[in-house]
Amino acid sequence: MGKISLIRIDDRLIHGQVTTAWLRVYNANTIIIANERVATSPVYKSIFSVATVPGKEILLMPPAEAADFIMKSGPEDSFFIITPTPLDVVVLMDQGLDVKKINVGGLQGRPNTKKLAKVVYATSEEEQAFKELKSRGVEMEVQMVPTDRVTSLTI
16 A cells, blocks of 8 residues: 555645645655545546646545555555545545544635634534544644644644
């Protein structure tokens, strides 16, 4: 199985902070966006087909497929996983992926969300997913960029 360098929850997906800061600290040869909606959207497929991160492969997959792909990969493979919601991390774990820690980098305020941390707003379903992750022993760190102070997401 390949190495997971980081699992990041960020509803902005791949953006400047990911490409210039996070990938310098958590190097990986493959970026996986693990989310059903993104993986099946013609718009996202089109956007990410032309998006490039030098030296990195970008894959869009539903979380169950991503977990299977990672578990079947070789030891030379490394993965930076991005998902826009904690619900996807629960699916990754349900499929057998061993997740010890996640980085929560931003869930923007939306209708019917509650503020959980400085940059984290969650629907009741997302809040429940964070609670599920906590109950499974997953360490949850809130950090926008690697140079920011790490705070724990307390649920």
